[in-house]
Amino acid sequence: MSLPLPSFARLALVASPIRLSTTPRLVPAQPSFSNPLKLLSMVESVQAVIGSVRSLSTSVSPPPPSKRARSKSPENHPHPPVLASASAVAPSGEPSSESTQGSTSHHALPAATAAPPQLTPEQRQKRKELERRSKNKRKDYLKSFEKSGREPVEFDIEEMVGKQKFDEILSKGEEFRDALVRDEELEVEIVRLNSHGDGLALAPSGDWVIAVPNTLPGEKVLCRIISNERIWSRAVLVKVLVKNESLRRDELVGCKYFGTCGGCQYQMLTYQDQLNIKKRVVENAFKHYSGLDASLIPAVMETMPSPKQYNYRTKLTPHFDLPQELRKRRGGGRRKGNNQPSEKDAGEYEFNIGFDCVGTKRVMDIEECPIATATINKDLPGERERVKKTIHTYKNGATILLRDSLREYTSVAEDNLVADSDVSASPDTVTVTDHKATVKERVAETLFESPAGTFFQNNRSILPSLIEYVRDQVLAFVPPPTEGGLEADRYLVDAYCGSGLFSLCLAKIFKEVSGVEISSESIKYANKNAELNGITNAKFLAGEAEKIFAQIQYPSDQTTVIIDPPRRGCDEAFITQLVNLGPANIVYVSCNVHTQARDVGSLLSKAPEYEILSIRGADLFPQTYHVEGVCVLRKKRKD
Numbered sequence: 201m202s203l204p205l206p207s208f209a210r211l212a213l214v215a216s217p218i219r220l221s222t223t224p225r226l227v228p229a230q231p232s233f234s235n236p237l238k239l240l241s242m243v244e245s246v247q248a249v250i251g252s253v254r255s256l257s258t259s260v261s262p263p264p265p266s267k268r269a270r271s272k273s274p275e276n277h278p279h280p281p282v283l284a285s286a287s288a289v290a291p292s293g294e295p296s297s298e299s300t301q302g303s304t305s306h307h308a309l310p311a312a313t314a315a316p317p318q319l320t321p322e323q324r325q326k327r328k329e330l331e332r333r334s335k336n337k338r339k340d341y342l343k344s345f346e347k348s349g350r351e352p353v354e355f356d357i358e359e360m361v362g363k364q365k366f367d368e369i370l371s372k373g374e375e376f377r378d379a380l381v382r383d384e385e386l387e388v389e390i391v392r393l394n395s396h397g398d399g400l401a402l403a404p405s406g407d408w409v410i411a412v413p414n415t416l417p418g419e420k421v422l423c424r425i426i427s428n429e430r431i432w433s434r435a436v437l438v439k440v441l442v443k444n445e446s447l448r449r450d451e452l453v454g455c456k457y458f459g460t461c462g463g464c465q466y467q468m469l470t471y472q473d474q475l476n477i478k479k480r481v482v483e484n485a486f487k488h489y490s491g492l493d494a495s496l497i498p499a500v501m502e503t504m505p506s507p508k509q510y511n512y513r514t515k516l517t518p519h520f521d522l523p524q525e526l527r528k529r530r531g532g533g534r535r536k537g538n539n540q541p542s543e544k545d546a547g548e549y550e551f552n553i554g555f556d557c558v559g560t561k562r563v564m565d566i567e568e569c570p571i572a573t574a575t576i577n578k579d580l581p582g583e584r585e586r587v588k589k590t591i592h593t594y595k596n597g598a599t600i601l602l603r604d605s606l607r608e609y610t611s612v613a614e615d616n617l618v619a620d621s622d623v624s625a626s627p628d629t630v631t632v633t634d635h636k637a638t639v640k641e642r643v644a645e646t647l648f649e650s651p652a653g654t655f656f657q658n659n660r661s662i663l664p665s666l667i668e669y670v671r672d673q674v675l676a677f678v679p680p681p682t683e684g685g686l687e688a689d690r691y692l693v694d695a696y697c698g699s700g701l702f703s704l705c706l707a708k709i710f711k712e713v714s715g716v717e718i719s720s721e722s723i724k725y726a727n728k729n730a731e732l733n734g735i736t737n738a739k740f741l742a743g744e745a746e747k748i749f750a751q752i753q754y755p756s757d758q759t760t761v762i763i764d765p766p767r768r769g770c771d772e773a774f775i776t777q778l779v780n781l782g783p784a785n786i787v788y789v790s791c792n793v794h795t796q797a798r799d800v801g802s803l804l805s806k807a808p809e810y811e812i813l814s815i816r817g818a819d820l821f822p823q824t825y826h827v828e829g830v831c832v833l834r835k836k837r838k839d
């Protein structure tokens with residue numbers, strides 16, 4: 201019987217010496233293998249592929265444990281076109297002559313040692329160059345795979361080209377071939393969105409996928425290829441030829457840069473459609489990354505909407521590269537004295553300050569950002585001007601920080617915090633640009649201070665609903681009664697607590713709360729914030745999240761743990777100790793639903809006594825593809 205051909209997901213199984221890091225990677229559901237012989241021969245076949253990869257990339261060394269997991273996932277649309285099966289999506293046309301030539305070279309890639317027949321010196325040179333590029337791409341891919349596992353887009357590709365073809369491409373080592381020619385323009389039909397909000401289309405060859413930002417399922421578009429990735433190519437939209445009339449609402453677009461700036465993806469959609477898309481992203485994350493049987497995953501709830509859909513971002517970080525001209529004038533630092541660029545000529549340099557363009561790392565000039573608060577937009581021109589005037593003082597490019605802070609807690613009217621009509625700069629808020637300066641926030645009645653350079657949630661308008669939702673999840677759990685028949689006390693562990701958002705907002709419903717956070721600066725402010733709010737039942741600890749478990753002695757059946765880690769998710773050590781504590785309730789909040797799904801799967805595999813009660817996305821970043829996940833778990837009661 202022919203073996204299922206290896207994919208990189210399975211490749212992870214055999215790359216165990218590299219995998220045995222303390223940090224779990226974003227690895228999707230693994231198939232269970234009942235037949236050890238089959239597994240063994242599959243391992244051998246995978247090792248053969250690894251061998252060929254390693255022979256091409258001898259310098260790949262085990263990378264450090266995961267620091268960051270990329271937020272990508274497959275995407276389904278609220279009104280998805282029927283996904284064609286592999287056979288139904290067979291090539292709709294022959295590859296162009298250029299791409300055919302390209303693929304000839306790439307097909308030869310796994311057998312890089314075999315001498316090519318009768319090639320001209322130019323052809324040999326070209327072939328060498330392609331091999332070098334593929335080798336580098338493989339190296340990069342392996343590194344990123346070690347960090348974050350299989351990319352969500354790969355699930356889309358596998359479904360679109362068909363599993364058999366997908367596995368075949370990997371086994372032949374053809375996944376990095378230059379399948380499409382750069383700058384080539386192609387007419388394609390978008391069949392779905394990926395988790396980054398890009399439309400995905402099958403290339404004419406039928407065994408490759410093209411991602412085209414700013415397109416929607418069902419649309420026919422003209423796109424221009426900009427780069428080849430792993431089994432897919434990036435393209436930019438040239439023109440929508442046939443638009444999706446039921447989804448595309450270009451009149452809703454609220455920004456003059458939309459379509460060119462890489463910051464937002466969904467401005468051409470109604471808000472409800474944005475929420476529906478995000479719900480599908482959460483569903484697919486749990487389907488592909490939790491490794492759980494579908495029966496254990498409850499139906500994903502409707503996405504929690506943001507009261508503000510524009511002017512909500514309280515933090516903006518435009519960046520810039522050092523102008524080439526300035527670099528040249530510095531002469532690599534060799535020029536001395538009066539020849540050095542000075543304040544006098546700072547204004548001469550032309551450079552952009554803003555965000556990356558769609559699909560590239562080129563910075564585009566951004567003078568206003570309608571998803572940022574009106575206060576930030578009021579102060580953005582001044583900050584840009586300051587950078588332009590002082591550019592000669594920068595050694596390199598940099599990122600500038602603008603944070604919207606309340607001036608005083610007392611003066612802020614509730615509707616200034618949340619109303620969508622707040623489009624002119626509020627007199628109650630001020631922009632802070634110094635990383636060390638203090639930012640003031642209020643979430644319902646709870647007041648917060650934190651240094652501008654540390655973490656605080658960026659959409660102030662949705663925080664009251666988010667906190668209320670989490671509070672309801674905690675209160676829905678009634679701890680077993682005490683001997684006197686009274687409701688027992690509740691305890692909270694707030695892991696990855698920042699400056700105390702969850703613990704302090706919820707302190708009232710607990711007997712005691714304990715927060716842990718790696719940033720000692722944030723912990724300093726968490727303690728200050730407890731004082732600021734007159735909260736006396738909160739303790740905070742600076743350190744790795746798992747350190748908290750040695751510090752608390754809460755009765756597990758009365759304890760809730762809130763987890764809100766960075767994008768890379770929780771460390772294995774944390775999950776193990778969480779399982780040892782065995783709290784009654786777990787509320788896992790995450791800005792990366794893929795690592796969240798992975799961690800929840802890992803938790804349930806270690807502790808099957810837990811069940812998932814609910815999964816829900818929260819829209820902290822309207823107009824963009826980002827979605828925050830909230831997953832509630834509970835220990836099954838014996839009674």
Ligand SMILES: C[S@@+](CC[C@H](N)C(=O)[O-])C[C@H]1O[C@@H](n2cnc3c(N)ncnc32)[C@H](O)[C@@H]1O
Pocket residue numbers: 655656657695696697698699700701702716717718719722743744745746764765766791
């Ligand atoms: C997404 S933020 C959440 C913060 C807080 N819950 C809030 O909503 O404001 C994640 C936090 O985890 C912290 N962090 C990162 N790695 C950590 C670790 N290994 N242990 C504890 N905290 C960590 C970061 O400093 C950051 O403040």
